[in-house]
Amino acid sequence: MNEAGKTPLIDLRNIYKIYYMGEEEVRANDGINLAICEGEFVAIVGKSGSGKSTLMNIIGALDVPTDGEYYLAGNDVSDMSDNELAEIRNSRIGFVFQQYNLLPKLNLLENVELPLLYAGMDTWERRERALESLERVGLKEKWRSFPSQLSGGQQQRVSIARALAGNPSLILADEPTGALDSRTGRDVLDFLKKLNWEGNTIVMITHDSSIALEAERVVRIYDGKINFDGDVKEYAAII
Ligand SMILES: Nc1ncnc2c1ncn2[C@@H]1O[C@H](COP(=O)(O)OP(=O)(O)O)[C@@H](O)[C@H]1O
Numbered sequence: 178m179n180e181a182g183k184t185p186l187i188d189l190r191n192i193y194k195i196y197y198m199g200e201e202e203v204r205a206n207d208g209i210n211l212a213i214c215e216g217e218f219v220a221i222v223g224k225s226g227s228g229k230s231t232l233m234n235i236i237g238a239l240d241v242p243t244d245g246e247y248y249l250a251g252n253d254v255s256d257m258s259d260n261e262l263a264e265i266r267n268s269r270i271g272f273v274f275q276q277y278n279l280l281p282k283l284n285l286l287e288n289v290e291l292p293l294l295y296a297g298m299d300t301w302e303r304r305e306r307a308l309e310s311l312e313r314v315g316l317k318e319k320w321r322s323f324p325s326q327l328s329g330g331q332q333q334r335v336s337i338a339r340a341l342a343g344n345p346s347l348i349l350a351d352e353p354t355g356a357l358d359s360r361t362g363r364d365v366l367d368f369l370k371k372l373n374w375e376g377n378t379i380v381m382i383t384h385d386s387s388i389a390l391e392a393e394r395v396v397r398i399y400d401g402k403i404n405f406d407g408d409v410k411e412y413a414a415i416i
């Protein structure tokens with residue numbers, strides 16, 4: 178519980194992820210404590226190799242820590258089985274990746290429907306939700322198009338629509354502007370901000386501190402440890 182008496186959406190306690198490379202021990206996450214509440218827009222920033230992807234995989238229930246506890250919306254994720262992890266991922270998290278990860282042979286509607294299909298939703302509800310979601314990103318009219326017929330920025334918007342379709346508690350974006358030119362990247366960031374104003378919780382991973390400045394709160398990771406966690410204004414003053 179935080180001061181407001183709310184249970185955090187993400188609650189990471191003393192998280193370690195340790196890889197063994199022969200004799201050598203790599204502490205990719207080395208004692209991370211982090212709580213994120215519903216409605217926040219947090220950037221996790223750090224240079225390459227600092228442990229961002231490792232942390233993203235843990236937050237996204239794609240992997241479990243070597244040690245420590247992780248509660249996602251009050252559920253203890255730290256020692257879930259693969260099936261339980263898949264279930265919590267499907268029901269709670271919308272992923273946005275740098276490379277969009279759209280399937281080229283599916284049209285936009287089918288791409289956005291995919292996570293709903295995995296979640297076991299029936300055809301009509303799926304269709305309705307996917308169209309609604311495409312409408313939110315301004316691409317409803319193009320539902321029949323294929324990813325290759327769209328610009329990079331539009332493809333990233335489809336991937337955001339796919340992330341939104343299941344009405345997730347959390348949108349987890351890994352370098353969402355990494356493959357885009359700066360203007361298109363700007364549009365995608367503005368769109369993520371808009372989603373945050375509408376109440377969505379957003380965690381964005383980036384190696385670029387100028388992109389981190391678009392969030393409300395910045396968490397900086399260095400050698401697997403958090404070495405800054407604060408308001409974006411404080412962050413702006415130290416970079
Ligand atoms: N599967 C793995 N096996 C061994 N070492 C790994 C593995 N994944 C990550 N690492 C190491 O952990 C550290 C953090 O990696 P990563 O989380 O990918 O950092 P970032 O995303 O910030 O670039 C790096 O030293 C990396 O080499």
Ligand SMILES: [Mg+2]
Nearest residue numbers: 226229230231
């Ligand atoms: Mg990475």
